[in-house]
Amino acid sequence: MKSKLSILVVIALLLNVGFLFAQEATEVVPETAAATSSGVNLIEIYSTSGFFAHLILINLLIGLALAIIRYIQLYVREKIDAEKFFFKLKNFVKNDQIDEATKIADQFKGTTMGFIFWSGLAVFKDVRKSGKKGEEARIAVQNAFDEAVLQKVHKLDGGLFWFDTLAQISTYLGLLGTIFGLIQAFNSLRFLTGVAAQNALTEGIYMAIGTTALGLIGAIPLTLIKGGLFTRAQNLISDIDEYSVKLVNHINNQIKE
Numbered sequence: 001m002k003s004k005l006s007i008l009v010v011i012a013l014l015l016n017v018g019f020l021f022a023q024e025a026t027e028v029v030p031e032t033a034a035a036t037s038s039g040v041n042l043i044e045i046y047s048t049s050g051f052f053a054h055l056i057l058i059n060l061l062i063g064l065a066l067a068i069i070r071y072i073q074l075y076v077r078e079k080i081d082a083e084k085f086f087f088k089l090k091n092f093v094k095n096d097q098i099d100e101a102t103k104i105a106d107q108f109k110g111t112t113m114g115f116i117f118w119s120g121l122a123v124f125k126d127v128r129k130s131g132k133k134g135e136e137a138r139i140a141v142q143n144a145f146d147e148a149v150l151q152k153v154h155k156l157d158g159g160l161f162w163f164d165t166l167a168q169i170s171t172y173l174g175l176l177g178t179i180f181g182l183i184q185a186f187n188s189l190r191f192l193t194g195v196a197a198q199n200a201l202t203e204g205i206y207m208a209i210g211t212t213a214l215g216l217i218g219a220i221p222l223t224l225i226k227g228g229l230f231t232r233a234q235n236l237i238s239d240i241d242e243y244s245v246k247l248v249n250h251i252n253n254q255i256k257e
Contacts, residue, residue, distance in 0.1 A: 048203065052177030054096075056170055056211070060218040062066035063166040067158075067225045074156065074232045075222035080111045082239035086247060089117060093250050097123050112152045113240050117247060119148035124251050137255045145244055153240060163226030167219040174215015181208030 007097025011144035046053050053063045085108065102121045123144035185204025188197050 004006050021081045045206075045210040045213060048206040049074045049177060050180070050207045050215055052168075052173050052211045053179070053214055056173050056177075056214045059166055059173065060222070063163060063218075063225070066162060066166075067222075067229070069161070069216050069231050074229060074236070078111050078113075078156070079107060079238055080113055082113060082243055083202040085113065085117075089121070089247060090178060090250050093121075093247070098128065098253060098254075112156060112236065113243070115152055116145060116148040116240060116244060120145040120244075120247065124254075125155050127255075133255065138252050141255075142248060143253055145248055149240070149244065153237055156236050157230060160226055160233065163229070167226070170222065171215045172217035174212045174218075176209025176250070177215070178208045181211060183199045204241040208213065 001156070017062060068086070083232050088104060089101045092104065098121065102118065102125055105118035105121050109118050120141055124137075127140050132140060178250055181204045183204070184207060187199050188200030
């Protein structure tokens with residue numbers, strides 16, 4: 001639950017900041033306001049960081065869009081009380097009510113665990129009708145569970161590496177912008193003099209420092225979001241592993257020799 005709330009808060013805050021940047025990026029900060037302002041002004045940093053600031057923002061928004069998609073998948077579509085679900089099916093299996101157990105699992109087939117349990121129970125139901133017994137029946141049920149696991153489980157944590165990639169891209173764009181800002185600053189000393197040189201030098205330093213900051217601002221939340229989503233995926237996989245084994249054991253107890 002804490003990971004869930006943290007991801008929502010980070011996404012909401014960053015979306016607000018991203019849209020604010022997009023609206024204010026082209027506006028010029030008044031000199032009087034800049035002179036009287038105190039602290040760090042993210043909009044001013046963005047507006048003075050040049051072309052790389054736009055790339056960093058686009059990279060961040062792509063990451064946030066991906067985070068929303070993965071959040072819906074892992075927290076909304078996979079919302080299921082694994083323990084209660086297992087015990088409900090276990091009681092039906094124990095009472096030899098396989099049809100009822102299969103119907104219950106079918107209602108949760110949209111989740112990974114529900115699909116796996118439904119697949120195993122459906123095969124067990126067919127095995128009973130075919131008259132298979134003993135080891136042959138157990139192997140058929142086990143293969144059904146294994147096949148369903150291989151088909152679905154990898155999708156839970158698959159693709160989360162993109163958050164690491166986007167975080168690295170954000171950092172690299174920040175460093176690249178820093179280099180270009182320093183080049184601009186040094187060029188001002190070579191080709192300009194007086195006030196023009198000072199202004200160009202200031203702009204170059206602003207770009208160098210600003211893009212570094214923006215790169216980190218983009219990378220840190222993406223890394224945190226990836227951590228929360230990965231934790232959720234691992235918890236789901238652990239529940240599937242645990243309760244799949246337990247349900248298979250209960251089904252095997254119902255198979256006659």
